[in-house]
Amino acid sequence: MNQQQFEKIKNGKGFIAALDQSGGSTPKALALYGVEKDQYANEEEMFDLVHEMRTRIITSPAFNADHILGAILFEQTMDREIEGMYTGDYLAEKKGIVPFLKVDKGLADEQEGVQMMKPMPDLDETLKRANERNIFGTKMRSVIKSANPEGITAVVNQQFEIGRQILAAGLVPIIEPEVDINSPEKEKCEEYLKNELITHLNSLNDDENVMLKLTIPSEANLYKELIDHPRVIRVVALSGGYSTDAANEKLKENDGLIASFSRALSQDLNVNQSDEEFNAELEKAVKSIYEASV
Template sequence: MNQKHFEQMKNGNGFIAALDQSGGSTPKALALYGVTEDQYSGEDEMFDLVHDMRKRIITAPAFDNNHIIGAILFEQTMDREIEGMYTGDYLAEKKGVVPFLKVDKGLAEESNGVQLMKPIDDLDDVLKRANERHIFGTKMRSVIKEANPEAIKEVVDQQFDIGKTIIEAGLVPIIEPEVDINSSEKEKCEELLKAEIQSHLDKLEQDEHVMLKLTIPTVPNLYKELIEHPNVVRVVALSGGYATEEANEKLKENNGLIASFSRALTQDLNVNQSDDAFNNELKSAVNSIYEASIT
């Protein structure tokens, strides 16, 4: 494990940029950016365009380690280059930003009020390539919609089982059991989730470290004990569909919780903006998310 990156993730001021939309969500991400589906044909062109978008974000002056301490990449982005360097190397060496990789293959069908992760059949190969590309950690997402104790336990069991494999490969897993912000039982889901996570954290060995990516809780500072747990490097929050302003306001109520926003970071960026306009919009989003993350 890269000790410098570990220290930055543990103690750095700032937030994590989530730039990891994958195959299923890429058309939506491009459409928000002003690139409609009639402007490309086939997956190759689509992924070229989304890499151009990510490259524009990452190389922008506003994307810097004074505000952004880490960035989560999609597998294709990890394997592509920016200015002749693999994306992870460019982030680490040119921007001082710690690179992470999304490793899940999407969500299974909803069952018992949750969506587990689909099997990750090529995990060993992906982790090997992640190490070759100097990636620090990984991210994988499940979703919780109902306060079903057995199902929530199943979600957290799956996350930590796979997390153990990732730790063994020398990487730091970001465990992401998202609670749906539209759940009628959101607060109850979060209480059950916290207890399950706490129980798994307490079983980790002293040198086994994880990060947590959680929905901003209904009850402020609910996750205080998780943030302070010795096996947790950092707890980060997803925006979960909240608009930037609302996500930031909710985040400010939670001490020590930092952002790992995707849509809230990029929602005002457009392919047709001049570089100046693009950078100004990005700078405004970066500054607002940073301010909310350092409370």
């Protein structure tokens, strides 16, 4: 593990940019960026366009290590290049930003009020490639929709089971059991989730350190105990569908919680903007998310 990157993620000021929309969410991300479905004929063209969008974001002067600690990449982004370098190398070497990789294969159908992660049969191979591409850590997402204790336990069990596999490969897992912001039982879900997470964190060995990515809680500072846990490197928050302004306001209420926003980072960017307009909008988003995180 790169100790310099570890220190940056643990103690640095800033946030984690989530640039990891994958197969299912890519058309939505492109549409938000002003690229409609009739502008690409197949999946290959779609992924070319989304890589162009991500390249434009990453190479922008607004996307810099003064405000951004790390960036989460989609698998195809990791395997592609920016200015002749693999994306992870470009981020680490040119930008001083720590690269992470989304490793989950999407969500299974809802059962017991939750959506578990689909199987990841080639995870070991992916982790091997991530090490070759100088990736620091990984991210994987499940979703909690109702306060079903069995469902929440199953989600956290699965996250930590795979998390240990990732730790064994020398990478840092970001454990992400998202609570749906529209759940009528959101607060109850968060209470159950917190207790489950503490139980699992307490079972980790002294050399097993993880990150957590959680929905901003309804009760301010509910996750302070997780933020202060000795096995937790950092707790980051997802925007979960909130607008940038709403997500930032909620984030500010939680001490020590930093952003890992996707939609809230890129919602005002458009393919038709000039570079000057694009960079100005990105800088505005980056600075507002940074302020909320610090």
